[in-house]
Amino acid sequence: MVKRVRLSVAYDGTNYCGFQIQQNGPTIEEELNRHLSELLEENIKVIGASRTDSGVHALCNIVVFDTSSRIPAEKISYAMNQRLPEDIRIRKSEEVELSFHPRKRKSMKTYEYRILNKEFPIPTRRLYTHFAYEHFKIHLMKEAAAYLVGEHDFKSFCSSGSEIDSTIRTIYMLDVNENDGEISIQVSGNGFLYNMVRIIAGTLMEVGKGNMTPDEMGKILERKDRSAAGPTAPAKGLTLLSYEFFD
Amino acid sequence: MVKRVRLSVAYDGTNYCGFQIQQNGPTIEEELNRHLSELLEENIKVIGASRTDSGVHALCNIVVFDTSSRIPAEKISYAMNQRLPEDIRIRKSEEVELSFHPRKRKSMKTYEYRILNKEFPIPTRRLYTHFAYEHFKIHLMKEAAAYLVGEHDFKSFCSSGSEIDSTIRTIYMLDVNENDGEISIQVSGNGFLYNMVRIIAGTLMEVGKGNMTPDEMGKILERKDRSAAGPTAPAKGLTLLSYEFFD
Numbered sequence: 001m002v003k004r005v006r007l008s009v010a011y012d013g014t015n016y017c018g019f020q021i022q023q024n025g026p027t028i029e030e031e032l033n034r035h036l037s038e039l040l041e042e043n044i045k046v047i048g049a050s051r052t053d054s055g056v057h058a059l060c061n062i063v064v065f066d067t068s069s070r071i072p073a074e075k076i077s078y079a080m081n082q083r084l085p086e087d088i089r090i091r092k093s094e095e096v097e098l099s100f101h102p103r104k105r106k107s108m109k110t111y112e113y114r115i116l117n118k119e120f121p122i123p124t125r126r127l128y129t130h131f132a133y134e135h136f137k138i139h140l141m142k143e144a145a146a147y148l149v150g151e152h153d154f155k156s157f158c159s160s161g162s163e164i165d166s167t168i169r170t171i172y173m174l175d176v177n178e179n180d181g182e183i184s185i186q187v188s189g190n191g192f193l194y195n196m197v198r199i200i201a202g203t204l205m206e207v208g209k210g211n212m213t214p215d216e217m218g219k220i221l222e223r224k225d226r227s228a229a230g231p232t233a234p235a236k237g238l239t240l241l242s243y244e245f246f247d
Numbered sequence: 248m249v250k251r252v253r254l255s256v257a258y259d260g261t262n263y264c265g266f267q268i269q270q271n272g273p274t275i276e277e278e279l280n281r282h283l284s285e286l287l288e289e290n291i292k293v294i295g296a297s298r299t300d301s302g303v304h305a306l307c308n309i310v311v312f313d314t315s316s317r318i319p320a321e322k323i324s325y326a327m328n329q330r331l332p333e334d335i336r337i338r339k340s341e342e343v344e345l346s347f348h349p350r351k352r353k354s355m356k357t358y359e360y361r362i363l364n365k366e367f368p369i370p371t372r373r374l375y376t377h378f379a380y381e382h383f384k385i386h387l388m389k390e391a392a393a394y395l396v397g398e399h400d401f402k403s404f405c406s407s408g409s410e411i412d413s414t415i416r417t418i419y420m421l422d423v424n425e426n427d428g429e430i431s432i433q434v435s436g437n438g439f440l441y442n443m444v445r446i447i448a449g450t451l452m453e454v455g456k457g458n459m460t461p462d463e464m465g466k467i468l469e470r471k472d473r474s475a476a477g478p479t480a481p482a483k484g485l486t487l488l489s490y491e492f493f494d
Binding site: 010011012057059077081086087088089090091119120121122123124126127128239 | 258
């Protein structure tokens with residue numbers, strides 16, 4: 001009997017060339033396929049919900065795969081955590097309907113972009129934050145963020161290189177907060193274009209430094225041109241926090 | 248003209264065999280000596296305040312050295328941060344009196360021991376916390392901690408291997424707090440014996456798990472025997488937070 005199993009996967013992206021399998025180096029997908037195939041004694045190929053870039057972290061990415069193994073779905077997390085390298089951990093494994101596809105279901109993803117905003121970098125936080133010593137005006141970043149909430153064409157916030165039908169997405173929440181020298185940008189949406197969160201972060205940083213005004217955000221959306229927005233912020237500051245499926 | 252310079256040094260201890268120079272691998276002291284010697288074009292040997300163990304981190308360790316370089320003391324931090332690997336950063340450099348010796352001055356050091364207390368480890372926090380999934384009774388750990396505050400003979404909380412005159416130390420503050428699945432043990436004192444903070448953390452964890460009662464802490468102190476206390480908690484959970492000199 002074939003069953004479909006869903007895993008919630010956390011990883012430190014530092015040592016990986018992103019989620020998706022490629023020739024250049026190790027990937028999360030490759031590690032999952034190899035260790036699942038060994039554990040279940042089948043050729044397993046996972047389908048990932050989010051193809052995070054090289055250096056991006058996740059607290060909760062979602063993958064599914066089909067197996068005819070008799071190991072109960074909920075035990076797979078424990079068995080996999082004995083095998084995986086310590087920078088990848090399965091937080092949960094469970095059986096789902098055979099029709100469940102993580103990229104075809106309506107969902108809300110939440111990402112966090114973290115900026116370490118101090119005079120000097122802190123070595124123990126260098127892998128999970130982007131360091132910037134400049135003064136950021138948080139209230140202007142908040143004001144700018146408000147322009148992006150809602151359903152918009154985010155073409156200006158999308159790197160080229162991906163083929164997609166539509167660049168319209170909905171952002172449900174986009175918050176900027178500062179606490180003890182760390183700026184956190186949290187964003188929830190129904191989907192994100194290639195590099196979208198990192199371009200939003202890079203653009204909000206320009207606003208915070210006074211290089212753009214908050215009301216330019218509306219014009220950037222209207223332009224529908226990547227060159228209108230700010231730079232793509234570095235990958236290591238980005239973490240995929242959570243995934244919620246609506247149906 | 249010779250001057251004495253004091254550095255405040257932050258580091259990620261993951262890839263080092265501790266602070267103090269040794270044959271087995273890279274050390275913080277060796278990196279500082281090499282890069283300072285190159286920058287100042289002299290043979291520099293630093294004196295460190297705290298010889299942190301392999302894998303232990305620091306937000307603020309203190310070192311001093313003497314130099315006849317004409318580079319102003321306060322510029323050395325910036326120049327060194329261009330040269331050092333990114334897991335070591337100088338937070339401040341300043342001239343101090345020639346008589347200043349970081350291990351001979353009265354001081355208060357503060358350490359933090361962090362326990363990630365969740366069902367599964369979080370990969371992005373694995374290098375800076377000790378993972379434990381067991382249930383900890385924080386109120387019992389707080390009660391136990393209170394026995395150690397003040398001036399005591401901490402012989403039971405000292406690993407052998409160090410030659411010292413006295414095992415009497417004063418703990419000014421020892422706090423246990425839990426926030427969102429992370430237990431933080433913070434301890435301030437006038438000095439710490441070899442592995443003392445990690446043995447305190449390991450013993451408090453035994454209390455939290457119900458393997459010891461809080462009032463056994465008094466008896467452990469009285470025994471003056473390492474075998475009376477709990478295990479030495481792993482190095483990676485420990486960070487030297489701060490140093491204050493009283494005179």
